[in-house]
Amino acid sequence: MSERCVAHLDMDAFYVSVELRRHPELRGKPVVVSGTGPRAVVTTASYEARRFGVGSAMPASLARRRCPQAIFLAPDFPHYRAASEEVMEIIRRHVDTVEVVGLDEVYLDLSGLPAPKACMRRIVNEIRTATGLTASVGIGPNKLVAKVASDAEKPHGFVVLTRSQACERFAESPCRLIPGIGGKTDERLQTLGVRTIGQLATAPAETLRAAFSARTTLHLQSLARFEHDGAVTQQRKVISESRERTFDADVATVTELELVLERLVRELCTALQAQGRRGRTVGIKVRLDDFSTHTRARTLNVSVNTPADVGRVALELLREFGPSRPVRLLGVRVAGLSSGGVETEQLALAL
DNA sequence: TCTGGGGTCCTTGGGCTG
């Protein structure tokens, strides 16, 4: 193992596991946490439900068809946040440098610790004993290796790899396994005949240049070689905050859209004011019934956070855009945030 | 199958400025 030592700890099916703590009678059954509306998607599925082909981000309607016997629960984020805090508290007792990524995963900088593996074993055991929740752990020389390793043997995984071991172990795995390579990039790689991480790592750069810029080519190949020098950072600066709503049925009337926008603006501004934040850029997001997404934004000379200021700009942007088709989703965003002394400590805490 | 909500980051292209 090289000097740097990074761990990634990922809670197993976190939201479902938290639900099972208070509904023990559901243990062993297919359980799905998802929204309730006609356009809801699956947030988390238990491993029993996953056997039926139910997975995260899948439309809930499809999940019901694939697994009609599953028990569907509405998400309770305040409860998950509280559970997350229990876990984070335990982790922080053992390690100083902790980067929180969402409610259910963290990176830990273990460099310099005399026995990093033993430390992670202790953390996982303590989490299980104190909360009844299980986690998977990956340990490696950088965040990328640690992340992929923690996913490799879920649930209850504990995988330790050097960079070269990671290259070897995942050489035959699809490129999608690497965080940062999503569906679109994978598709483009496949058109070039690049299907596995090993192929991506060793492909001639000219081959990739047919579909990617020089910079992206370099980036993708360094990912495939598990090279990554990003630090484990405790402070994540918040850049923007937004509120958006997908309608159960598409909305075509201007007055209704403006009413919804007003409501979203009020929600957003209440949150911004509570955090003592203001932003210079006000934007709207409109998704039409054909699923095309459009954004419009305006940067002001001053930072704003009142419903009057944000609402005025957002309304102007919406009127100037003038949706040409029924609207599926409407959102408002304030970016270029400055905080009057209130810097958010962790992204997860602001969720 | 028909696609949430809340974010970040990257790319591209245009306008402004020195």
Next chain:
DNA sequence: TCTGCAGCCCAAGGACCC
């Protein structure tokens, strides 16, 4: 005064993540 250029900011769209 005009042109070319670099650097910066901004807007918009898209990919990706949890």
